[in-house]
Amino acid sequence: MIYSFEKSDPAKSRFIERLTAGDIDFELIDHDRSVVRILGSIDDNCGAALEKIYEGRRKLTVGRLEYSDSPSDFRDPDSLTVIAGPCSVESEQQIDAVVSFLKTTGVRYIRGGAFKPRTSASSFQGMGKTGLKIISDCAHAAGIKVVSEVMDRSQIDMLLEYADVIQVGSRNMFNYTLITALGSVDRPVLLKRGMAATVDEWLQAADYISRGGNDSVILCERGIRTFEPSTRNTLDIAAIHIAKERSGYPVIADPSHAAGNSDFVAPLAMASAAAGADGVMIEIHPHPENALSDRNQALRFDQFEQLLARLATLRPIR
Ligand code: PEP
Ligand code: MN
Numbered sequence: 001m002i003y004s005f006e007k008s009d010p011a012k013s014r015f016i017e018r019l020t021a022g023d024i025d026f027e028l029i030d031h032d033r034s035v036v037r038i039l040g041s042i043d044d045n046c047g048a049a050l051e052k053i054y055e056g057r058r059k060l061t062v063g064r065l066e067y068s069d070s071p072s073d074f075r076d077p078d079s080l081t082v083i084a085g086p087c088s089v090e091s092e093q094q095i096d097a098v099v100s101f102l103k104t105t106g107v108r109y110i111r112g113g114a115f116k117p118r119t120s121a122s123s124f125q126g127m128g129k130t131g132l133k134i135i136s137d138c139a140h141a142a143g144i145k146v147v148s149e150v151m152d153r154s155q156i157d158m159l160l161e162y163a164d165v166i167q168v169g170s171r172n173m174f175n176y177t178l179i180t181a182l183g184s185v186d187r188p189v190l191l192k193r194g195m196a197a198t199v200d201e202w203l204q205a206a207d208y209i210s211r212g213g214n215d216s217v218i219l220c221e222r223g224i225r226t227f228e229p230s231t232r233n234t235l236d237i238a239a240i241h242i243a244k245e246r247s248g249y250p251v252i253a254d255p256s257h258a259a260g261n262s263d264f265v266a267p268l269a270m271a272s273a274a275a276g277a278d279g280v281m282i283e284i285h286p287h288p289e290n291a292l293s294d295r296n297q298a299l300r301f302d303q304f305e306q307l308l309a310r311l312a313t314l315r316p317i318r
Helices: 011-021 044-054 092-105 128-141 153-162 176-182 199-211 237-247 255-259 262-274 301-312
Strands: 002-005 026-030 034-038 081-085 109-111 145-150 165-168 189-192 217-221 251-253 279-283
Touching: 002 011, 002 199, 011 026, 011 034, 011 044, 034 176, 081 092, 081 301, 092 109, 092 128, 092 301, 128 145, 128 153, 145 153, 153 165, 153 176, 165 176, 176 189, 176 199, 189 199, 199 217, 199 237, 217 237, 237 251, 237 262, 251 262, 255 262, 255 279, 262 279, 262 301, 279 301
Parallel strands: 081 109, 081 279, 109 145, 145 165, 165 189, 189 217, 217 251, 251 279
Antiparallel strands: 002 034, 026 034
């Protein structure tokens, strides 16, 4: 069970005192608000006492939310929000080039991982804090917002310092300690669908974040593993519509990780927008052939410009 308290709420200490008195283990996660995760089981007496203390506070169950605090950019049905940038932050020069280019396109969100979940331990692991600082300094100076991935709870404060949207990668959608902790922050969370997660599991993961008090969730369909080897993953177009209908959260698509090949990115992006995605996230690189991660799927700037022009025939880009 997960309970959420605003920092100033005096009920929090009473709640914790009751848990301590009952010798019940719990975990307290403090960022912008406090999230209490109860470990073990509680008897009816204690449960009733806790419910009484918690009365009137946040209780959510999986289902369609009446509203969502996700950034309004992603909730405008008449436009399409675009996030673009390299798979990984690699250097100041690389990010400078991407930011200057994005400024010419009107795209207002840059992506770039500083903590990279790489399949091989011998692969480039990202630039860490140095990378976050590079992307934040450069993008923010140009008025562009930063989307970057958190891999571990210990990195949350660092992400809060540098990123405007915190990404949870496909491999971490099932990391319940990480997503529980993200309930305690006031920052939008871009929650990628696990590569082997059902829509229901994905929405329940989002529920962990909102249970903690953070309604600012953006869901991202990035393809699932199937038996089809011609693409890296199979983009589940129907899931875009289903997740939107069932959750009320904005849903964007990441055709780059679904495709795994730059040739397929544009058609999958178009299909996502046509299916009602609120946005798309696209990997681009000044020199894809030299990219330190995911080079096969990155678009060159000219290819990305062509894609933007095609997307704009469906809905205005923002
Ligand atoms: C990414 O966006 O760079 C990434 C690692 O994607 P995913 O988590 O979808 O594999
Ligand atoms: Mn990538």
